[in-house]
Amino acid sequence: MHNTTVNLRYIGFLSIVAAMGGFLFGYDTAVISGTIAQITTQYSLDTVSQGWYVGCALIGSIAGVSCGGYLGDRFGRRKTLFISAVLFSISAVYCMISSDFNQLIYARIIGGIGIGVVSIISPMYISELAVPQYRGMLVSLYQLAVTIGFLGAYVVNYLLMNYALGDAKDLQHEGLQLIFHQEVWRGMLGVSGIPAIFFFIIIFLIPESPRWLVMHGRSDKAQSIFKRIYGSENAAKAEVQKIQDVSSSEKKVDWKLLAQPGVRKAVWIGAAIAILGQFMGVNAVLYYGPTIFESSGISGGDSLFYQVIVGLVNVLTTILAVFIIDKIGRKKLVYLGVSGMIVFLVLIGVYFFWGAAWGLPSLFMLICFLAYVFCCAISISAVIWVLLSEMYPNAIRALAMSIAGLSLWLGTYLIGQLTPWLLDNLSPGGTFFLFAAMCVPYMLIVWKLVPETTGKSLEDIERHWIH
Template sequence: MSYVKDDAVTAPAVPLDQKGPHSRRLKLVTVMATFGGLLFGYDTGVINGALPYMQDDLGLTAFTEGLVTSSLLLGAALGAVLGGRLSDRRGRRRTILLLAVVFLVGTLGCTFAPSTAVMVVSRFVLGLAVGGASVTVPTYLAEVSPTERRGRLVTQNELMIVSGQLLAFTFNAIIGNAFGESGGVWRWMLVLATLPAVVLWFGALVLPESPRWLASKERFGDALDVLKQVRSAKRAEAELAEVQRLALADKQTQAGGWADLATPWIKRLVLVGVGIAIVQQITGVNSIMYYGTQILTDAGFSANGALTANIANGVISVLATFVGIYLLGRVNRRPMLAVGLVGTTSALLLIGVFSLLLPEGVGRAFVVLALTVTFLSFQQGAVSPVTWLMLSEIFPLRLRGFGFGLCALVLWLANFAVGLLFPILVDAIHISSTFFIFVVLGVGAITFVTKCVPETRGRSLESLERELQARYS
């Protein structure tokens, strides 16, 4: 029997891959696909610095401010479901091509929006692309990656997400400090997202289709051709045999949609996936990613100082994601997620406490900045990478797009609630009490992870499917 090793964990599978020209091809495929993650990050992060300038130009209130921010998230909820279904039916590559076009159209709509209503609609359209990319890109990477490298490659999409947010924070600071007195400066912040959208479209043209999606359509010859592009020949043939067996078995069940939820083990698995999705959002991460500039201003920074200081949040997110990529190959998923949640919950508790106890000024401002950086270290170094990776792993091949899409729908709806309610709650009960709410939710999230989440590290997607079926039946 041959074995594929994921560091310390071994599982019966196919021969280990060997380095060769196919390794470079796999790297190129990963980079091109993850431009979807870069756009995800930029479009969700850019609002952080652009929003204060929109307030004057568009006449935003606390409610419309939340609506402009969260309209993208509502669109992302719908886009996640549509993207998952579309990628199951038409293929992962075609879906990524379409998403690149939607990214471009939505960005241009936001850039030239003359009113709040047009901005909300355009942000909703942009959200369709963000939600679709949040499902399709990790699924594609999971299906094209070798088992022993799946954690690292899928998590590179998370790295691109936080890199996109860092770019947004950096360009916001540069443009805001240089041209902050000019009218419509926020439009220049938004329009920069057209460039990676064009790169994603051209990059998708050279992507191969997912070999596992091809196998699910019984196109086994095409699947083998793709595997040979990103594997050694011996590995490709052995891997195809495993994929083919499961694809044929799945075909006999005639599954792939809502009807699957009548199957008890799938229903329980979907509920676990939904729980993981909610956990990722109720940490409150996007209160910092969307409103970080306002949080730092409230803590005591000047407007321009907050824009510049917010770059630290982007930098630590990128650095922490590198740590997360390293840990995913060496640490089991479930304990990594639990430790991350303990860290985020503790950081939010301290933000709330110091926001109450310290007087407004530079001292409180730097304490809050240090704690948001600490929070993001745990969030981006553990919670977010594990979330997106596990959601790309746990569902059977025949409904991977559907299951991931359904969980992402819930994730984006929770994200929408945070984006919409955060400024309203801060206005009503102050920022410290708002963070205390997230602390309570964090305690519940830790309990759920330790009791309900399965371990997925070290298994091929096919062997993992068999194990989860046995566990939840």
């Protein structure tokens, strides 16, 4: 098999560049947590306006994921990454210089559109150039970059707040005084412009997706890229021929392809696991972790510290997942991880309901919380973008990923809005029992309906759905 001579260093470089979109995604999503109190005070926000400030980027993400597939098919994966980098850059600068609350909302929506676009295109680009035996590891770099972006936002918020309370008061320039001392939230939101501009520049160094090139009749260019990946002219020709053989009847991107029974089934499965994954608690934990910790009796300062520990566990576990996803397999990781999630979600629920009566210490809840994050990060968080990027036919991969991505972002928005209500009305214990229950249909769908894609070429996976 020619894959044994693969230029992994080159593919790794291309994957890391594309995964930088995930870092911007993670940073732009998490940075909001350090600015809510400041924005609320400065603009005298009520609870509805505060919720709109937090949720407006998710609305932008829904818009971005809805058009991301079309842009990826129409202009190519690389050019669409350029578009997302421009959106991130504009959003960062606009947030930093916004003159009122409405302008800040517009800026956040622009950044949200970039998040939605990159959440589709980055993992898809990596999947389309990766070789089968390393594809899970390489696509997982995107999720790793997202978790690093989350952690990066927490660290930047912490450092800038300390700077604002200390040395920043000595800055002489009026504009710098405003950004880093008087209204430090501007600096927190604006810092993301630095990696966004770097992302824009470095995209010039990567080629277009070779599979997109083949689908658009540019096989010679695709062959030259595959030659650099495989190190052999014959292997490159064979790869192009394999793509052409599978997609010969699907030269044009067409909504009608979704009507094919196998393809339609794949799209429905992808959408189902995308939205179900959001109701298993992961984003509720990431967004409302401090609130949940405080409701367990942990003080506010400690709750923020524990949230940083949650972020660290998330990153370190994702690093582990990157190295084992191709060895253990997608489905086995889901079975192991989701089983663990159910156990620890139930234990957290038990703590909230009966912990005081049984004399359980808060350390018990913290350990269960971190164990849950570990199980989640090593399974559904690592696997979801890998599966969505590889389970659809070449001709409609971008379109199908947009549908699944739209499902995921709708779920994210809903859980962001519903979690406070659930915590109040079901109690924290009841909320965690609900999250545990939602894990069951997820595991059943993966068990019964999702094929094991580990080690298979994208064309082999496509044949599975079509035949």
